[in-house]
Amino acid sequence: MSSLFRLTGSLLFALFLAAPLAALAEDDADDPPGRVGRLAVIEGDVSFRLDRDAAAEEATRNWPLSSGAVLETGSRSRAEAWIDATALRLDEDSRLEFAVIDDREARLDLNGGRLAISIMDGAQASDLFLRLPDGQVRFAAAGRYRLEAGRDRSAVTVFAGHASIWQNGSQSQVTAGKRATLFADGNLVISDAGRPDDFDHWVAERENATLASATSRNVSSYMTGYQDLDAYGDWSNNADYGAVWTPRAVATDWAPYRFGRWAWIAPWGWTWIDAAPWGFAPFHYGRWVMLRGRWAWTPGQRAIRPVYAPALVAWIGNPGWSVTFGFGAAPAVGWFPLAPREVYVPRYRYSPTYVRRMNSVHIRDTALIDRAARSGGPANFIYRDNPKAATVVPADRMRLGQAIGSRDFQRVDSRQLQRAPSSATRDWLTPEPRRGGADARPGSAAMPREAAPSMRPATEGQGPRRDDARPAMPAFGETGNRREAQPMTLPSRQPDSIAPRESASGRDMPRNDSAPPPRRIETAPAPATTPTQPTRSAPLPRDEGFNRQTAPMLAPGASSDQAPSRFDRRN
Numbered sequence: 404m405s406s407l408f409r410l411t412g413s414l415l416f417a418l419f420l421a422a423p424l425a426a427l428a429e430d431d432a433d434d435p436p437g438r439v440g441r442l443a444v445i446e447g448d449v450s451f452r453l454d455r456d457a458a459a460e461e462a463t464r465n466w467p468l469s470s471g472a473v474l475e476t477g478s479r480s481r482a483e484a485w486i487d488a489t490a491l492r493l494d495e496d497s498r499l500e501f502a503v504i505d506d507r508e509a510r511l512d513l514n515g516g517r518l519a520i521s522i523m524d525g526a527q528a529s530d531l532f533l534r535l536p537d538g539q540v541r542f543a544a545a546g547r548y549r550l551e552a553g554r555d556r557s558a559v560t561v562f563a564g565h566a567s568i569w570q571n572g573s574q575s576q577v578t579a580g581k582r583a584t585l586f587a588d589g590n591l592v593i594s595d596a597g598r599p600d601d602f603d604h605w606v607a608e609r610e611n612a613t614l615a616s617a618t619s620r621n622v623s624s625y626m627t628g629y630q631d632l633d634a635y636g637d638w639s640n641n642a643d644y645g646a647v648w649t650p651r652a653v654a655t656d657w658a659p660y661r662f663g664r665w666a667w668i669a670p671w672g673w674t675w676i677d678a679a680p681w682g683f684a685p686f687h688y689g690r691w692v693m694l695r696g697r698w699a700w701t702p703g704q705r706a707i708r709p710v711y712a713p714a715l716v717a718w719i720g721n722p723g724w725s726v727t728f729g730f731g732a733a734p735a736v737g738w739f740p741l742a743p744r745e746v747y748v749p750r751y752r753y754s755p756t757y758v759r760r761m762n763s764v765h766i767r768d769t770a771l772i773d774r775a776a777r778s779g780g781p782a783n784f785i786y787r788d789n790p791k792a793a794t795v796v797p798a799d800r801m802r803l804g805q806a807i808g809s810r811d812f813q814r815v816d817s818r819q820l821q822r823a824p825s826s827a828t829r830d831w832l833t834p835e836p837r838r839g840g841a842d843a844r845p846g847s848a849a850m851p852r853e854a855a856p857s858m859r860p861a862t863e864g865q866g867p868r869r870d871d872a873r874p875a876m877p878a879f880g881e882t883g884n885r886r887e888a889q890p891m892t893l894p895s896r897q898p899d900s901i902a903p904r905e906s907a908s909g910r911d912m913p914r915n916d917s918a919p920p921p922r923r924i925e926t927a928p929a930p931a932t933t934p935t936q937p938t939r940s941a942p943l944p945r946d947e948g949f950n951r952q953t954a955p956m957l958a959p960g961a962s963s964d965q966a967p968s969r970f971d972r973r974n
Contacts, residue, residue: 434757435670436505437710440468440486441628441683444609447480447495455500465628465676465683467668467711472501476516481602483609488524488624489531492609493517494602500884508532512884513552519606520548522564524624534884535559537585538570546579547610549603557585560596562603621646622702626709628683635681639699644692644743647699650681656809659691659698659740660716661794664806667834668713672751675714678806687711690765691740693791701743703764710761712749715741717784718826719793726795728813735813736832737795737823742785746775788820795823802834 442451442462450459454471462474468484475498476482484491484499486509493499497516503509510532522528525545533540533550535557542548546564551557559566560582568575570585577583577593584592599607613630617638622629636650654662663677677686685691688709689702703709719737726735741747746762755773762772775781786792795813805811815823 433752434754435751436469437708437757437760438487438504438506438509438625439627439687439711440472440484440491440501440504440509442466442468442474442482442484443628443631443683444481444483446482448477449480449482450475450477463676464680465663465678466666467674467687467713468501468504469668470501470503470505474499474501481605485627485630486531487527487627488522488630489527490519490521490523490609490613490630492519492521492606494519502534510534513550514884515552517602518550519602520550521606521610522546522548527624528564535585536884537587538568538591541567541569543567547606549606555587559583559585562596618648621648621705622684622688623705623707623709626684626688626702627711628687631681632684635679641694641699641701644699644701646705647692647694647701648685649694649697649699650679653698654809656814657698658792658794659700660686660714660738661812662807662809664804665714665801666804670751671713671749673713673801673832675716686714688715688764690715690743690745692743693786693789701765707764709764710757712747712761714738715747717741717745717780717787719787719795719820719823720798720826721824724824726797726813726815726819728797734798735795736798736801736826737793737815737820739784739786739789739792739794745781745784746772748776748780787825788817790814790816790820793820798832802832804834 442464445462445464449462451462451466452459452473452475455473457473459475462482468474468486474482474484474493476493476495478495480495482493484493486504489509491499491511494517497518498514499516499518500512500514501509502512508530512534514536518533520531520533520542522531522542522545528542528544531542533542535550535552537557540548540550540559543565547562548564548566549558549560549562551560559568559577561577561579563579565579566577568577568583568585568591570591571589575583575591575593580596582594582596584594586592612634615630615633618629618632621638632648635652636648638646638648641647660675660677662679663675663682666674666676668674675686677683684702685700688711689700691698691700693699716738719739720735722734724735725732728735743765746766747758749758749761755776758776759769759772763769766772793815794807795815796807796811800807800811
């Protein structure tokens with residue numbers, strides 16, 4: 404009988420524990436994703452779409468990429484985006500759709516053109532899924548991959564790493580130095596990778612420019628945008644804050660979150676888009692601190708996976724606050740960076756778990772985080788009344804998403820800042836509705852007021868967050884994606900059949916009309932040991948990281964079976 408009582412008690416205790424965990428899991432379901440992508444490099448004509456049905460806009464560097472976003476490159480144009488430690492580089496006349504980006508996975512659709520993927524952290528390889536018009540691809544190791552989507556076939560080239568392809572329910576393996584060509588009729592041919600072309604050389608140059616060995620020792624590989632920090636700043640150790648990064652060259656009146664612009668991006672709301680080429684990671688993760696008269700950025704604990712934030716600032720101003728600018732008095736708004744150990748409290752929907760995760764890299768005391776979340780934020784801020792930290796602009800400049808330069812903010816003294824009201828809410832600064840009720844676009848004044856998510860925590864009974872940009876995804880391996888209008892014809896990449904290139908702006912860029920139009924790879928038969936039909940195989944092993952020699956790039960003129968003369972190394 405005593406055993407029965409003990410068993411009953413154990414079951415009741417387990418149910419008692421399970422109830423709050425189930426409620427917490429349900430609460431977490433509406434949290435925004437902690438991972439986003441970043442548009443890092445724009446060369447030429449690059450367009451951005453909020454989703455596949457939205458109108459194309461001119462792309463903006465440092466724009467955060469979330470589920471549904473679409474990038475398109477024009478003729479003689481290229482683009483580079485990052486998701487954590489994975490680089491996505493688009494060649495000209497290409498279209499890439501970020502179907503899903505969340506904490507669990509990133510699903511991409513290459514609708515047309517050429518895409519190079521450099522996976523720098525092997526632990527992140529299994530998070531990435533890619534659909535081509537003729538099949539789907541998964542990655543089992545860190546390395547360099549090239550994907551192509553043409554008019555009548557697709558191709559997967561593995562320079563370093565290991566990929567698997569699903570086509571018509573069958574699976575094939577592609578190892579380093581090999582190229583798989585997928586035809587629309589279901590045929591698959593595996594051949595040697597062939598010689599690198601101008602796009603491959605550009606990818607190798609970009610990899611070398613973003614090695615970021617010093618930064619990678621101080622930040623998590625899950626921090627999107629860290630790759631540019633080595634080139635623009637220096638790391639040092641501070642007794643109070645640990646590793647800190649200081650930008651090398653900034654204007655005398657520079658302060659964090661001063662030069663750039665604000666954009667309204669669902670579901671986060673106001674999001675900072677910095678003007679600096681390195682301006683992503685230091686403005687969406689970590690905190691800023693002034694050391695010996697210079698601003699330094701502290702990323703927090705490296706061991707903890709960081710959570711993306713739209714902007715780690717606190718606000719001053721309300722609808723009745725005005726400031727005298729050069730053109731006269733006008734309603735104003737101001738902000739300043741959060742200091743280390745100051746709790747960031749989101750103004751969008753969140754769960755208690757989410758706000759703890761977001762702040763845990765800097766604050767170990769969860770009770771302190773919970774108290775700040777209940778009260779709406781810290782009672783006092785270190786940089787609240789510091790003129791070197793606060794930026795004050797006309798409210799309309801922020802509301803309209805206009806760029807902020809050295810002539811666009813008002814220099815205020817500490818007494819003015821002390822008299823300025825604190826912003827308990829930012830609802831009064833939601834973007835104005837567009838005339839005629841047109842659909843909203845990020846970064847403009849087009850977001851309808853009723854479409855903007857309420858700036859209140861989830862505990863106040865707010866409805867589900869906006870995430871309607873995410874398309875429904877079929878189960879992996881069921882089908883490829885759709886081809887967009889008039890994708891290119893893929894040239895053969897065999898050593899003796901490189902299509903001629905025409906010089907443009909100091910670099911050789913491939914032209915669509917220079918590519919031969921065959922519908923079968925007659926010149927690239929598969930080796931005798933490789934079947935021409937897909938074969939089923941066991942699951943791929945996971946790679947331990949990108950610490951080995953990776954991404955072999957054959958020198959021009961070398962055959963595909965020769966060992967590369969140089970490898971890129973990742974620390």
